[in-house]
Amino acid sequence: MLFPTVTFALFFPPVLLAAWLLAPRPLRWKLFLLAASYVFYAWWNWRFCFLLAGSTVMNQVFAVALALRRDRADPTIRYVRWAAVAANLAVLGWFKYYGFFVTSVATTLRDLGVDVSPQLVQVALPVGISFFTFQALSYVIDVGRDVLDPAPLLDVAVYLSFFPHLVAGPIVRAAEFLPQLRRRPDPTRVDSSTAFWLITKGLFKKVVIASYLSTALVDSVFATPRAHSAPQVLAGIYGYAIQIYADFSGYTDIAIGLALLLGIRFPENFDRPYVAASLQEFWRRWHMTLSRWLRDYLYIPLGGNRRGTRRTYVNLMLTMLLGGLWHGAAWTFVVWGGIHGIGLAVERRYGHVRAPKWVQQLVTFHIVCLAWVFFRAETFTGARDVLWRLATGWTGDLRVDRVVVLTIVAALAVQFVPREAGRRALVVFSHLAPAAQAAALASGLVVIDVLGPAGVAPFIYFRF
DSSP: OHHHHHHHHHHHHHHHHHHHHHSOHHHHHHHHHHHHHHHHHHHHHTTHHHHHHHHHHHHHHHHHHHHHHHHTTOTTHHHHHHHHHHHHHHHHHHHHHHHHHHHHHHHHHHHTTOOOOOOOOOOOOOTTHHHHHHHHHHHHHHHHTTSSOOOOHHHHHHHHHOHHHHTTOOOOOHHHHGGGGGSOOOGGGOOHHHHHHHHHHHHIIIIIIIHHHIIIIIHHHHHOGGGSOHHHHHHHHHHHHHHHHHHHHHHHHHHHHHHHHTTOOOOOOOSOGGGOSSHHHHHHHSSHHHHHHHIIIIITTTTTTSSOHHHHHHHHHHHHHHHHHHHOSSHHHHHHHHHHHHHHHHHHHHTTOOOOHHHHHHHHHHHHHHHHHHHHOSSHHHHHHHHHHHHHOOSSOOOOOHHHHHHHHHHHHHHTSOHHHHHHHHHHHHTSOHHHHHHHHHHHHHHHHHHSOSSOOOOGGGGO
């Protein structure tokens, strides 16, 4: 591994410098973004840069082919569109689901009495493959739908590899991103106040809240649930709900802030999801870019709610099951999606039944937490042990660490703070003098360093 990395480090800078000097001035900003993104990705594993580049070229070829057939009203356009979707899903399926599929088939055959011992090929999972594949699909599908024209290859390469959102989102659509590349941002007009505010807020969520809850209770509860009492398990479940929110929304804040510093605006990805009074509202607030992607590219093409009540339930369930499988190659993720699918169908069926808003919020939050148990557990056995201990572990030491409880309560309370309060705080920060802003940011970083635990766990969504 060392030799290829050193070789890449020695030869990439001269190639980059030559491209920079030879390129016309308007292209240099895009070349810089592309180079920075590939260096970022190569730092994890340089070999998968070829996969990213191959995906870029493949999808550009499909986009051009779709545009040509679209302009000529060629009836074969649907076959090209399906080929583009199939090719992208085949790449994603090979890297992410090959082992899962082969193992599941072998297990089923063994249950039927057929002894099968498959020789699995070890396939490394490229970081961020789910995100850049979904973005590539949005590009080619929108071109095929005449929502978008094919962009220059360099623009598409920057779009798919742009490092702030490459490995863990948000899922930015081509129609949102590509138009921003047509103009080079003015460095004097970059919204740096908002960017640094978001980056600092994201670091606090991740380093202080998510990492603390992970090390203080959550990891221990899900690793050995039988060693904990029911209140501790319940706190661990609540803690994971806060951990995954702080972890993922913290990364999103950092990604949006970094993109702002480079003159690119990302869509919002979270909006206080735990105040939701229904699962439908939860998905309007949680991982909003994925929710909209699943709605526009899966649920609506399946027929949405236009083909009768029963088909609507089926479409909801299929969308959420596939959304669960998108998160990982494990049946626990499928169950997580199934819980949300069933919940959405029940809401649609009995949505006319009214209850006080706080009751709806309480029920929604606990359904979400139940689903998080399967999302977090490595196996069905692990999820079962957590839930069984929650039901039976009401004896012995029932104490829960006060700091953990306070962190969970405070994090949930912040969800109910109106968005306008956050906007007003940002406005106040933006109007401070540069020196005062720098002092506030420095103080925030010191607080993060003091409160954060030793060693910070990787971002949860890096593995998706």
